[in-house]
Amino acid sequence: METFQRVIEAFTWFLIAYVIVFSIGQVVISALTYGIVARSMQFRSVEVAEFLLSASEPPISVVVPAYNEELTIVAAVRSILQLRYADFEVVVVNDGSRDGTLAALTEAFELEVFPQAYHARLEARPVRGVYRSATNPNLVVIDKENGGKADAINAGINASRYPLFCCIDADSILERDSLLRVVQPFIEDSRTVACGGTVRLVNGGQVRQGRLLRVGMPSSWLARFQIVEYLRGFLFGRMGWSRPNGLLIISGAFGLMHKDSVIECGGYRHETIGEDMELTVRMHRMLRKRGRPYRISYVPEPVCWTEAPEDWKTLRNQRVRWQRGLCESLWLNRGMLFAWPPNTAGWVAFPYFLLFEWAAPLVEFAGYLLLAWMLLAPGTAAQTALLLLLVAVFFGVMLSTLAVLLDELSFHVYPRRRDLLLLFAVGVLENFGYRQINVLWRVQGIWQWMRGKQGGWGVMQRKGIGEAVAKPPAPPST
Amino acid sequence: MHRLPVRLRGALLAFLAGLLMQWGPLCGAGESDVLLLKPSLDLALVPAARAEIQPPIPDEGLALRSGREIAGRLPERPSADSPQAAAGAPRHPDFQFQLLTGFALFLFATIVALLITSLVARWSRETAEGREARFRKRWEPVLYGRMAGDPVLLPPLARNERVLLLKLWLHVLGYVRDEAIDAMADVAKELEFSRLALHLLESGAPQERLIAMRVVAALRLKEAIAPLQEKVEQARPHSSLEAANALLQISPEHGFAALRKLLTLVDWAPGALVAMLKTGGQGATGMLADLLATLPQGAGAPVLRLLALLDDYAAVPVLRERLRGNADDQEISVILHALGKLGGAAERTAAIEFLDHPGWLVRMQAASALGEVGLPEDWERLRPLLEDSHWWVRYRAAQSLLKLGGPDAVRRARAESSDRYAIDMLHRVQAE
Numbered sequence: 001m002e003t004f005q006r007v008i009e010a011f012t013w014f015l016i017a018y019v020i021v022f023s024i025g026q027v028v029i030s031a032l033t034y035g036i037v038a039r040s041m042q043f044r045s046v047e048v049a050e051f052l053l054s055a056s057e058p059p060i061s062v063v064v065p066a067y068n069e070e071l072t073i074v075a076a077v078r079s080i081l082q083l084r085y086a087d088f089e090v091v092v093v094n095d096g097s098r099d100g101t102l103a104a105l106t107e108a109f110e111l112e113v114f115p116q117a118y119h120a121r122l123e124a125r126p127v128r129g130v131y132r133s134a135t136n137p138n139l140v141v142i143d144k145e146n147g148g149k150a151d152a153i154n155a156g157i158n159a160s161r162y163p164l165f166c167c168i169d170a171d172s173i174l175e176r177d178s179l180l181r182v183v184q185p186f187i188e189d190s191r192t193v194a195c196g197g198t199v200r201l202v203n204g205g206q207v208r209q210g211r212l213l214r215v216g217m218p219s220s221w222l223a224r225f226q227i228v229e230y231l232r233g234f235l236f237g238r239m240g241w242s243r244p245n246g247l248l249i250i251s252g253a254f255g256l257m258h259k260d261s262v263i264e265c266g267g268y269r270h271e272t273i274g275e276d277m278e279l280t281v282r283m284h285r286m287l288r289k290r291g292r293p294y295r296i297s298y299v300p301e302p303v304c305w306t307e308a309p310e311d312w313k314t315l316r317n318q319r320v321r322w323q324r325g326l327c328e329s330l331w332l333n334r335g336m337l338f339a340w341p342p343n344t345a346g347w348v349a350f351p352y353f354l355l356f357e358w359a360a361p362l363v364e365f366a367g368y369l370l371l372a373w374m375l376l377a378p379g380t381a382a383q384t385a386l387l388l389l390l391v392a393v394f395f396g397v398m399l400s401t402l403a404v405l406l407d408e409l410s411f412h413v414y415p416r417r418r419d420l421l422l423l424f425a426v427g428v429l430e431n432f433g434y435r436q437i438n439v440l441w442r443v444q445g446i447w448q449w450m451r452g453k454q455g456g457w458g459v460m461q462r463k464g465i466g467e468a469v470a471k472p473p474a475p476p477s478t
Numbered sequence: 479m480h481r482l483p484v485r486l487r488g489a490l491l492a493f494l495a496g497l498l499m500q501w502g503p504l505c506g507a508g509e510s511d512v513l514l515l516k517p518s519l520d521l522a523l524v525p526a527a528r529a530e531i532q533p534p535i536p537d538e539g540l541a542l543r544s545g546r547e548i549a550g551r552l553p554e555r556p557s558a559d560s561p562q563a564a565a566g567a568p569r570h571p572d573f574q575f576q577l578l579t580g581f582a583l584f585l586f587a588t589i590v591a592l593l594i595t596s597l598v599a600r601w602s603r604e605t606a607e608g609r610e611a612r613f614r615k616r617w618e619p620v621l622y623g624r625m626a627g628d629p630v631l632l633p634p635l636a637r638n639e640r641v642l643l644l645k646l647w648l649h650v651l652g653y654v655r656d657e658a659i660d661a662m663a664d665v666a667k668e669l670e671f672s673r674l675a676l677h678l679l680e681s682g683a684p685q686e687r688l689i690a691m692r693v694v695a696a697l698r699l700k701e702a703i704a705p706l707q708e709k710v711e712q713a714r715p716h717s718s719l720e721a722a723n724a725l726l727q728i729s730p731e732h733g734f735a736a737l738r739k740l741l742t743l744v745d746w747a748p749g750a751l752v753a754m755l756k757t758g759g760q761g762a763t764g765m766l767a768d769l770l771a772t773l774p775q776g777a778g779a780p781v782l783r784l785l786a787l788l789d790d791y792a793a794v795p796v797l798r799e800r801l802r803g804n805a806d807d808q809e810i811s812v813i814l815h816a817l818g819k820l821g822g823a824a825e826r827t828a829a830i831e832f833l834d835h836p837g838w839l840v841r842m843q844a845a846s847a848l849g850e851v852g853l854p855e856d857w858e859r860l861r862p863l864l865e866d867s868h869w870w871v872r873y874r875a876a877q878s879l880l881k882l883g884g885p886d887a888v889r890r891a892r893a894e895s896s897d898r899y900a901i902d903m904l905h906r907v908q909a910e
C-alpha cells in the first residue's frame with residue numbers, strides 16, 4: 001500500500017511539473033505569437049500600397065479536393081473564383097463522390113470535357129475525366145476514382161499548372177485577399193516552401209453566395225466551444241511556432257505550398273488521415289536532411305472560414321480523426337526527433353508536440369482517474385485532489401482567456417461586446433464537461449492509431465455555407 | 479490619445495499586483511502570509527484549504543494525507559494574536575499543497591488580469607474609433623470645401639489628431655486631379671505637413687513612418703531624400719519598398735540608385751519593383767543594364783527578370799549581349815523568355831540553338847520563344863519536342879506549333895503522331 005501511495009504521490013508531482021512546463025511553453029509561444037501579430041498590425045492600419053499588390057505575383061493553382069460535397073461545393077467554388085489575385089486557376093478534384101457533386105458543378109459552371117494532358121508526377125488513383133468551365137476558363141474539374149483526400153490532392157497537384165498551389169477544403173470560405181496575404185512570405189523570403197493562414201469558424205455568421213458578410217456568434221454551445229478552441233489552436237498552437245521555423249502543421253483547410261518542394265518530398269501520403277500535418281512534418285524532415293535552406297511560414301490574418309460540426313457525433317469523429325492524424329504524423333516522421341544537425345523543428349517543436357499534444361490526453365485522462373481515486377478512496381488527500389482539479393480548470397480558462405485577449409488586441413473579429421463576454425464565459429464553461437469529453441475522444445484516437453485503423457474521408461453533417469448558417473446577428477450594441 | 483495608454487497601464491498594474499500577491503507561497507512565504515493578504519479570496523477559492531493550514535505534524539514528511547485524518551490529529555489552531563502566532567507560526571509542511579494553492583491563485587489572478595485587459599482594450603478601441611469618426615466628420619467637409627475652391631477656415635487641430643489628418647489627406651489626395659491637387663497642397667502648407675512628416679519619418683512608429691513616406695512623396699519633399707535613403711538600406715520589405723517608391727517620386731535619380739542597392743540586397747517581388755521602376759519613367763532599363771554589367775554570370779537572373787517585365791525594347795541589345803557565351807541555365811532561360819517577348823526575327827537563331835539544350839527550363843523557353851519569333855519552316859524543328867520527357871517542354875512546344883502552323887496543322891500532326899504524350903498535348907492546346 002505504501003508503494004502505491006508513493007506512486008500516486010510521484011504521479012501527482014509529475015502532473016504538477018507537467019502543467020508548469022506546459023505553462024512556460026505556452027507563455028513563450030504566446031510571446032512569439034504576440035510579436036508576429038504586433039508586426040502584422042503595424043501595417044494593417046495603413047492601406048496596402050497598390051504597387052505591393054501588382055499584377056506580377058507568382059501564379060497560384062487552388063486545389064479543392066471534394067467528396068460528397070454536393071451541398072457546399074458550388075458556393076465554395078464561387079467564393080474562390082471571386083478571390084482578389086492576378087493569376088490563379090481553380091482545380092476541383094471530385095474524389096469519386098457518391099452524391100451529386102459533379103452534377104452540381106457541371107450545372108453551375110457549365111463544365112465541358114477537356115482533353116487534359118495529365119502530368120502524373122505524384123501517385124494517384126485513375127482519372128475518369130477532366131472538365132473545364134465554359135463560363136470560367138480558370139476552373140478545371142478532375143473526376144477521379146475514390147482514393148481519399150490525400151490521393152485527391154495529389155491528383156490536383158498533377159493537374160495544376162502553376163509553381164505554387166493552395167490546398168483548401170471544399171467547405172471553406174476564403175477572404176478576398178487571402179491569396180495575396182498568404183503569398184507574401186514567398187515573396188519576402190525565397191526560402192519559403194509552405195505558408196499557412198488562420199482558419200476561423202463561420203458558424204453564426206451571415207453568408208451569401210460564398211462570401212462571408214458578417215461574423216457572428218453561433219447559437220449552438222457546441223459551436224461556441226469550438227470557436228474558443230480554434231482561437232487557441234490557431235493563434236497559439238501554430239503562429240508562434242512559425243517564427244523559429246518550427247511550425248509542424250499547415251492546415252488542410254488552407255495552405256499555400258511550393259509545388260516542386262512538395263513533389264520532391266513525395267506529395268501527400270495516402271495511408272494517413274492527418275495528411276496535412278504529416279506532409280508538413282515530412283517537409284521539415286526531408287528538406288533538413290537534404291541540407292536545403294527552407295522556411296515554413298504562417299500569416300496571422302484570418303484568411304479562411306470553415307464550418308464547425310454542431311452535432312456530437314460529427315464532432316466526435318472529427319476529434320478522433322485529428323488525434324489519429326497527429327499520432328500518425330509524429331510516428332511516421334519519428335526520425336526527425338533530435339536528428340542531427342539540430343533545428344527548432346526536430347529539437348523543440350517535435351518533442352513539444354509529443355509531450356503536450358500527443359501525450360496530453362493520456363496524461364489528462366490519467367489525471368482524472370487519479371482525481372477520482374483521491375476523492376473516493378479512504379485515507380487520501382481529497383483537498384489536494386480538489387486543488388489539482390482547480391489548477392487544471394484555471395489553467396484551461398487562462399489559456400482560453402489569453403487567446404481571446406490576443407484576438408481582441410489584434411483582429412477583434414467579434415464586434416459586439418456581448419460576444420466578447422460570451423467568449424470569456426465559453427472559455428470557463430468548456431472546462432466542465434466539454435473538455436473531459438474531448439479528452440476521451442482523443443484517447444480513443446490514440447487507441448485507434450495503436451490498433452492501426454485505416455482512414456478515409458471524414459463525414460461531416462453540414463448546414464451548408466451557401467445559405468445563412470445562423471440567424472443574422474443583431475446590430476452591434478452601443 | 480493619452481487616455482488609452484494610461485488605462486492600459488492601469489490594467490497592467492492590476493495584473494502585476496495580482497502576480498506579486500500570488501508569488502508569496504511559491505517564493506517561500508507561508509500560507510499565513512497569503513491569508514493575511516487575501517483572506518476572502520483564499521476562502522472563496524479553496525474552502526477546504528483552511529482546515530489544513532496548521533502547524534506541522536511531526537514525521538509526516540511529504541506523504542499525502544486526507545483532510546479528515548489530519549484534522550483528527552491536529553493541535554488547536556492558535557489565534558491570530560496568540561504568542562505562538564506572533565512569534566511566527568510554523569509553516570505547513572505539505573509543499574505540494576502549498577505549491578498547488580499558489581499556482582491556483584496565480585492562475586486565478588492571471589485570468590482576472592487578462593479579462594480586465596481585454597475589456598479595457600475593447601473599450602479603448604471603441605473610444606479611438608469614435609474619436610476617428612468624429613474627426614472625419616469634422617475634417618472631411620473642410621477638405622472637400624477646399625478642393626472645390628471655397629475659402630473654408632481650417633478647424634483647430636489637436637496634437638493627437640495630426641496622424642489622422644495625414645491619413646485623411648492622403649486618402650482624399652488619391653481621388654483628386656488638377657487644381658484640386660493644388661488646393662490640397664495649400665492645406666498641407668498651411669498645416670506644415672512637411673515638418674510633421676519629416677519628424678514622423680525620423681521618430682514615428684512603423685505605421686506612422688509609412689504614412690510619412692507617402693506624404694513626403696506626395697509633397698515631393700527634397701529634404702526627405704536622406705532619411706528615405708536610410709530607410710531603403712534597412713532592407714525591410716514593406717518600409718524599404720515604400721521608401722524607394724517615395725524616392726522615385728521625389729527624385730528618379732536617387733530612386734534608381736536606391737533600387738539598385740535594394741536589388742543587390744534582397745530578392746523581392748519583381749512585380750512590385752517593376753511597377754515602381756515604371757513610375758520612375760525613362761532610365762529604368764539603363765539602370766538595370768548598368769547593374770547587370772557589374773554582376774557575374776549566374777547572379778543576374780533577378781535583374782534579367784526585371785528587364786523582361788519592363789517590356790522595354792531598349793533592353794534587347796543588353797539581353798543579346800548577356801546571352802553570348804552564357805553558361806547559366808537560369809539566365810539563359812530568362813533571356814530567351816525576354817527575347818521571345820521583345821525580340822524580332824534576329825532572335826530566331828538563338829532560339830533554335832537552344833532547342834536541344836540539356837536543361838529542360840532552357841528547352842522550354844527556347845520552344846516558347848520560337849513560337850513568337852519563328853517561321854512556319856521551324857515546325858519540324860519543334861515537333862521532336864512533343865516527345866520530350868518534361869511536361870512543360872511538350873506543352874510549350876505544342877503551343878508554339880499552334881502559333882506557327884495554326885489549328886489545321888496541329889490536327890494533322892495529331893493524326894500523324896503515334897506518341898501518346900504528343901497526341902494528348904496537341905489535343906489539349908487545341909482545346910484551349
